[in-house]
Amino acid sequence: MTDTTNAAGAPRGQSAADLVAASLKRRHRKQVWLQAIGIGAISIAFTMLFILVMSLVSTGWQAFTQTHVTLDVYVDPAEVPVERLPRGGFADVAGASLGAMLPDVDMTDRATARSVRNILSNGAQFHLRDLVVADPGLIGRTVTIKVPVSDPFDQLNKGLIDRDTPNEFRRVKNNEIAWFDALQDQGAISKPFNWALFTNADSRFPELAGLKGALVGSFWALLVCFLIAFPLGIGAAIYLEEFAPKNKISDLIEVNINNLAAVPSVVFGLLALAVFIGWFGLPRSAPFVGGLALALMTMPTIIIATRAALKAVPPSIREAALGLGASRQQVVFQHVLPLAMPGILTGTIIGLAQALGETAPLLLIGMNAFITSAASSPFDSATALPTQIFIWADSPERGFVSRTSAAILVLLGFLVMMNGIAIYLRQKFERKW
Amino acid sequence: MTAIPFILLILAVLGGYFINRMAAREIRDTGNRLHSLTSYHGMFSALMILVPVLTFILLWLVFRGPLVDRLVMGNLPDGVLDNLGTGAIQLILAEIKSVSRGVIFGTPEDWKFAAADHFVALNKRADWLLVVCAGALSLALMYFARSRVTAEFRARQGVEGIISGLMIFCSVVAIFTTIGIVASLSYETYRFFEMVPITEFLFGTSWEPQIPIREDQIAAEGAFGWLPVILGTFVITFVAIVLAVPVGLCSAVYLNEFAPRKLRSVIKPLLEILAGVPTIVYGFFAVLVVAPAIRSFGQSIGLDVAPNTALAAGGVMGIMLIPFISSFADDALSAVPQTLRDGALGLGATRAEMMLNVLFPAALPGIVGGVLLAVSRAIGETMIVVMAAGLIARMTINPLDSVTTVTVQIVTLLIGDTAFDNPKTLAAFALGMMLFLVTLMINIFALRIVRKYREAYD
Structure with missing residues (x-):
């Protein structure tokens, strides 16, 4: 038995089974190591997340009173x-x-x-x-x-x-x-409780400074962004996914959208500064211009999400509707689009959440001005939440450190809320076909 | 005042819709067979009004401001604008506008008051003209649409044609955006190179973007060589990638192969949180926690660390990129066909060997594509470096030192007053152009790798 299974060249006194067992042990140890390294990597990421949140909470909570x-x-x-x-x-x-x-x-x-x-x-x-x-x-x-x-x-x-x-x-x-x-x-x-944090606009004095102006500015910018990016994005996605002929031009548009999604945000700020403010003469620091820049940035996200949602609707729906005599547009607008809507809304909300946290384009169009009243229209000068954080982070007064953390917590609160809505929509309306 | 044309437009659209639908119903009720549903007749009228009138109003609003400005400035008394630069003329225009709003500083000359009155009158006239034109256009279109309602009229085809046109327009906006980016950047960059030679920008080793305030000012010549700036960008990107790639890859390997399903469904969304945190938050974190920590650690082992060391900005940027790389690598590993896994396991490989010797090499192109996209993001990342990196450009590759990046320079050059007629602000556009080109090249390359690799397994 041992003679026949003994591998050639094996040292005397050690059976093949021992050898295999030894090497298995080594190989399994390697696997344990790999797993340990993986767990270690994930823990590094989570430790960082934990430190980030804790440092914000520990400096920021004081500003809520x-x-x-x-x-x-x-x-x-x-x-x-x-x-x-x-x-x-x-x-x-x-x-x-x-x-x-x-x-x-x-x-x-x-x-x-x-x-x-x-x-x-x-x-x-x-x-x-x-x-x-x-x-x-x-x-x-x-x-x-x-x-x-x-x-x-x-x-x-x-x-x-x-x-x-x-x-x-x-x-x-x-x-x-x-x-x-x-x-x-x-x-x-x-x-x-420090209600002034939400009811006051910006101030040079930390104890009086609040986020009202920033919240209103962010609201206007996001509204403009949504009103522009949502219809444009859905229109483009429907066309590309359902109607576009497979040719060079459609290919070009598609490559273009993918690249646009990866263009650095600061470049959109340069575009807004040169074109909207420099050439069209729109006012500086206005949430309207900020919203335009954010809309151009968000549009690729919405297009990509909408296309994925449309793709997920099974072809049987389309074929059934076509078979009953609907035109191709009737199929899309009356059957496919309503079924894809939860997915589209989820993608849109996630895109808007990104836009809410975006700072660089707003800095370039001057939404970091010192403004002590809330904007009453999208054409008034205003700040936005992230630019307000930037202003406060640069302020030398000691009291602004905790205000900055508090403002960040407010911003993160909004982001968590928006993402929560998106997840809720996805789980409530997502259908497995 | 600007709301009135829009209200008119909405009313006209609703009116057109109902008028045409009623007309179509009447025809149907008299016993004729309609080609299209009555609602399509209504929609046809609504879209026929909406599209042209809305375009008209928006174009009017865009071009009204500059046109009124030009008329006002052209109507000023002779001689007041002689020998003035563009900046001074802009100032006068701004003063006239503020006078017209009733905000008066000092004692403006009489002709400024006259110009302000002229400005107000022109604006008022333009407002009324817009209302009248929009109203007339709506009525004409409504009449035209109403005249088309017959039993044979193919209203559905008309509506679908218009909607197709609108959707094509939506798709082309993306192309217009790219064209807008390229056009605006190249125009301002061209003007920059008229003032600063292109060779100095590309090969100069010193970056001191300042302009002399007086003609005879010494030591304020300004130097616009971008090499130290791009070098600083690469230093910070390198630090970020060195942190993010190993951590991201290892977590992807674990999540993809070893993590229990339940754990994976918890960890993945938590990692996504890291990706969803706005970059300004990371910037503040770097300033508040990471930079002081690195500095005090450096001092405790006797190293001299700059307060805004590249390690802090790069490290925090690396944290931001971890989920980015990990999800890309996870996708790439999942895209490897199951047969390869089964084959390796069937030959007796442990799961670790299968992962390292089979899956990982097979997924490598996708992973490389993801890492390249992460590099492009790190190069274009703005807020972290604006807050945590330095402002002064140095030719150094020491990550303990303070370096500056392309995006930091763009933001600092453009914050505050911006007149587009000096090399300092135009330099920001030249840097933006280079940033756009560099990231575009990396993106195209990376997307091509990712795409090609996906096709290979599909």
């Missing part, structure tokens, strides 16, 4: 005379009532008064002004307002400023910390 101080402001008629509205010393009035809440503060000393006023955000006086302008009867009375504190104190309250840092290296000095603690002891400090 905002430190406010509750003040009883005596609207002094001497500082705010009714005939000078909407002008008046609102900052002084608010500062004075804040000073009255603090122990041992000499508000007649100008430097002290200024640093007390600096506890309040610059927006506090405008909030007060709006209240008084809306109801001039408040002059001479005491109003209770809840206003944001300025960024350094917001950071202090959130524990982002280390109290152990020596006084001269700290942005908030010892006496200011004492004031803030006094306010906190009186229960005047609160930290509610």
Whole structure:
């Protein structure tokens, strides 16, 4: 038995079975190694994803709350005379009532008064002004307002400023910390949800800056993008998939679309800048132009998705309809297209989600301007979510770091929502033929 | 005001539809046999109105602005525009426009007020003219369409002809886009090469895009040699590919052959998340986390790392490309026919040997195509490098140093004011042209490999 199975040249005392077993062991070990490397590679990717998300959440969550101080402001008629509205010393009035809440503060000393006023955000006086302008009867009375504190104190309250840092290296000095603690002891400090992040437009002051302008700008740009790319993309896809004769021109269009899908996005920005703004004279920074550029970028995605969806509809449907006497267009528009619609919508939403996160073309057409009001039409100047992130990421103020992360979380939230809708549509309406 | 023509258009389209359909029904109800369904008669009228009138309105809106500008500037008093450059003339036009909106800075001359009034009057006239023309055109078309309604009229063929035309137009838009890209880039690039010799751009080794503010300013001549810029691009691309290719390929191999089906259906979508994260988020991540981490690690082992090192930008770009490469490789491996797998396993190969010795070589062309597409993406990637890479072009291949890329230079040259008459802004278009050409060549090559390889197994 052993003699016959012994392989030629095998060392004496070792059977072929042993040899095979040894080599099998080696070969299986190799397989285990390969699997381990694969798992390792995937874990690297996931670790990176985890670090990415965690770093955004850990810096960004603080921006979803905002430190406010509750003040009883005596609207002094001497500082705010009714005939000078909407002008008046609102900052002084608010500062004075804040000073009255603090122990041992000499508000007649100008430097002290200024640093007390600096506890309040610059927006506090405008909030007060709006209240008084809306109801001039408040002059001479005491109003209770809840206003944001300025960024350094917001950071202090959130524990982002280390109290152990020596006084001269700290942005908030010892006496200011004492004031803030006094306010906190009186229960005047609160930290509610930061609605201003969604209801305010951009601002130079981190505690006032919000995303409203960016959200509105992104909405207009995406709307324009959808209105242009969706019909054009579907039309092109239907033609290429169902009607186009197989010839050189159709081939050219097809190669062209595939290449267009891989052109760097910044090139579309150059196109928009040179053609839409330079030659056609459309306004800079307008979501309309941004939407046009995004539409040209999104169109190949929609075309490719639509063609795949049309291809998935079985030929039997077409043949049955043709057999009953429908024309070729009736077949497509009344039978094939409705069946392909879920797939088309899924592809469109994914294309729009890409467009929402696209930054470079919008930067080139100037949608990174500093604009403090939301656009009321697609032709007004505006920013978009990703360009707003870019602006904030470049801002030197400490408070903008967490704002940037928060804005990114908002953007990612929108993307997750859009992709969720796409997945839902796919699972709900997808049919196996 | 601009909404009125569109409302008119919608009304005319609806009106045309119902008028023609009713007319067709009347004919049918009197006992005639119609060639087409009544709704096709309606559709014919609607499309006959919609297509020409919409085209007319859009063309009008596009060309009205420049035409009005020219009329206003042509009507200015003699002599005020003498000896002024294009920039100054643009400024005057902008001032006239802002005066016409009631936004007045300083004390403009009287002729500017007159021009502003003229501007407003012209715009108003243009608005009314548009409404009148669009209305008249709609009515004429509606009348024409109504006159075509007869029992024998082949309305369906008419509608289908128009729709075919529209669909062909949609398909050609893609070609127009490419033509637009090539035309705009080449035009601005041509103007750039009129100011800067092409040999200096292609072979120059120093990139300092600045223009002298004064005539006699020293050391602000500006240099436009793109070599250091493209070298920096390649350094960052190289770093990204070195990270992304092994990780992407190994995960594809595991997912394709070894992962249990359930695990695969969880991991694949999760990997897609990495691909769906906007690049600006990666850019911020690179600045916030990766660059400081690399720098402090470098310092701890005694290396001098620049704050915006190419490693950070390239590494983060590599993370972005992992899912891209992995899904391409996964597709390529799945496209290998089952018979090859079965044959290898039947001969006694382990699954690892089958993967490494049979599947992988068979899928290699597809994988190479995917990697090439990833390279082209890395070259064209903008936001990560704008945020995390440097601004100064250096002839270096040291990834610890700070380098700049083509896309960074395009964005920084064009952010802010852009007048298209100096080499600084035009240089951005020249760079864009080179970027377009380089990525286009890689893409065509890669797509051809992928396509050819797919055909071989189909």
